Amino acid sequence: MTTKLSMNAAEIQAWLVSNLAEVLHIQAEEIDVTQPLDSYGLDSTQAMVIVTKAQKMLGFELSPMLLWHYPTIEALSGRLAEEAQESQQETKSLVDTNSTPNLAAEAVLDETIRPLSTSFKFNPNPQNLFLTGGTGFLGAFLIHELLQQTDADIYCLVRATDTTSGKEKLKKNLEAYAIWDEQFSPRIIPIIGDLSQPQLGISTEGFEMLATNIDAIYHSAAMLNYVFPYSALKAANVLGTQEILRLACQIKVKPLHYVSSVAVFESPYYAGKLVKEDDSFDRWEGIFLGYSQTKWVAEKLVKIASQRGLPTTIYRPPLISGHSLTGVGNTDDFVNLMTKGCLQMGCFPEVDYMLDVSPVDYVSKAIAYLSRQEESLGNAFHLQHPEPAPLSTLVDWLSSFGFPIKIIPYEAWQDKLVNDVTSEENPLYTLRPFLLERWSEKQLTIPDLYLKSNRPIISCDATLNALAGSGISCHPIDGDLFTTYASYLIQSGFLNLESVINN
Numbered sequence: 001m002t003t004k005l006s007m008n009a010a011e012i013q014a015w016l017v018s019n020l021a022e023v024l025h026i027q028a029e030e031i032d033v034t035q036p037l038d039s040y041g042l043d044s045t046q047a048m049v050i051v052t053k054a055q056k057m058l059g060f061e062l063s064p065m066l067l068w069h070y071p072t073i074e075a076l077s078g079r080l081a082e083e084a085q086e087s088q089q090e091t092k093s094l095v096d097t098n099s100t101p102n103l104a105a106e107a108v109l110d111e112t113i114r115p116l117s118t119s120f121k122f123n124p125n126p127q128n129l130f131l132t133g134g135t136g137f138l139g140a141f142l143i144h145e146l147l148q149q150t151d152a153d154i155y156c157l158v159r160a161t162d163t164t165s166g167k168e169k170l171k172k173n174l175e176a177y178a179i180w181d182e183q184f185s186p187r188i189i190p191i192i193g194d195l196s197q198p199q200l201g202i203s204t205e206g207f208e209m210l211a212t213n214i215d216a217i218y219h220s221a222a223m224l225n226y227v228f229p230y231s232a233l234k235a236a237n238v239l240g241t242q243e244i245l246r247l248a249c250q251i252k253v254k255p256l257h258y259v260s261s262v263a264v265f266e267s268p269y270y271a272g273k274l275v276k277e278d279d280s281f282d283r284w285e286g287i288f289l290g291y292s293q294t295k296w297v298a299e300k301l302v303k304i305a306s307q308r309g310l311p312t313t314i315y316r317p318p319l320i321s322g323h324s325l326t327g328v329g330n331t332d333d334f335v336n337l338m339t340k341g342c343l344q345m346g347c348f349p350e351v352d353y354m355l356d357v358s359p360v361d362y363v364s365k366a367i368a369y370l371s372r373q374e375e376s377l378g379n380a381f382h383l384q385h386p387e388p389a390p391l392s393t394l395v396d397w398l399s400s401f402g403f404p405i406k407i408i409p410y411e412a413w414q415d416k417l418v419n420d421v422t423s424e425e426n427p428l429y430t431l432r433p434f435l436l437e438r439w440s441e442k443q444l445t446i447p448d449l450y451l452k453s454n455r456p457i458i459s460c461d462a463t464l465n466a467l468a469g470s471g472i473s474c475h476p477i478d479g480d481l482f483t484t485y486a487s488y489l490i491q492s493g494f495l496n497l498e499s500v501i502n503n
């Protein structure tokens, strides 16, 4: 990074507007420089594209967090112009990525949210379910499973302008995952709203109607963004969960099935420790990603509601991979992007990583089944793969299939990432700032933080016991599974064998 341009705020602003318009595929005129950047729905990858390009243009290092510390283009341009002047000699990061909010102080549940009655009768045949996240990955498969495993109608919270477009959004999402079945269509009912708004953005009348009529809630929605800080995700992930708890407690007591994450054990305190389903997750210090911080606080809110008498069940998945039989999944998830990027580089880093992934069919089937067992209430479940495999299994499999791939020392891989990955043709190019940023007191990079020695050992014994006899099992991480995934990734155009082999 050698070129250092001295640009003024107006020039930087014009540059940002045109580049934001480009990544969002909209006209520059549609961008209002005084509007918060997150109102444009910028995702992690798009944010990385902007940061990487800005870094190249200005000639100094930028933290990906910058976009959210200076949340409008106007504010960001001003700050970058100041920094461009100051940093003529020096290269430094512009934000302190080590600051963690006091998560324990954030975990305060509105006092008015408590079940009106402590008497609750479990209903094994619910008629009306409320589900969030139905336009997302796991949510789509949860809808699919709940349609199969119950007779209930499913009321789905959707961000859309009206019920017609809301229904269309749900349908398109299930179609994209090859699980849309027209005969079930009447049982999928959109409820227009937004997690980040009071009462989920639903009118008081509508909220009360739902509170009276629904029998159980499945809360799967969240903003999954590994770049945004806690403050940018709090409204949807933390306050949204609070509104879900309000709905669960209001008028009639409804059990809440909350999709959390193994990320609640991301504090370095748990590194190398065995954590079981019913272990406390009180330690939050050092959780570095804003997303994980919100999942910790949100699960604490659910815990508080449970202590106030609300029946709740917690499901903690690891990374969720594609369907084990069809391979259909999220192509732009971290594992897929890393695999594609490393294939293009011709090498994987030599790191002691475990493939902590569970196929989406296992996760969704297990949640739908466990949620219908009365004894699940009050418990947490770990949907961890029972036999996780080391990353080297994936590399061995890729090699045995003729992919030209080597394992090289981690430092050499990082150097290659900096020096050889120089265009957006490699998906790791836009992830470079994220992968190379130093986080936490120990100044570790994201890949360092995922080393086996820095991770907890997640036990899933109690979950497997609870699933015993259900016929639900997790597909082994083996050649069959990799073949299924690779076929889908090639067929969908995400992986191009020729370009990998000729690289």
Ligand SMILES: NC(=O)c1ccc[n+]([C@@H]2O[C@H](COP(=O)([O-])OP(=O)(O)OC[C@H]3O[C@@H](n4cnc5c(N)ncnc54)[C@H](OP(=O)(O)O)[C@@H]3O)[C@@H](O)[C@H]2O)c1
Residues within 6 Å of the ligand: 132, 133, 134, 135, 136, 137, 138, 139, 157, 158, 159, 193, 194, 195, 196, 219, 220, 221, 222, 223, 224, 236, 259, 260, 261, 262, 295, 316, 317, 318, 319, 320, 321
């Ligand atoms: N995927 C994983 O590997 C993984 C691992 C562990 C835990 N989890 C947890 O599993 C759950 C589902 O994850 P996923 O992979 O299915 O995520 P996803 O594909 O990104 O879907 C997120 C869903 O949340 C909805 N959402 C986000 N903000 C919202 C808001 N303000 N109002 C209403 N809905 C909103 C999205 O709606 P739009 O379509 O409108 O954006 C979408 O339906 C999350 O709670 C996540 O934390 C996921």
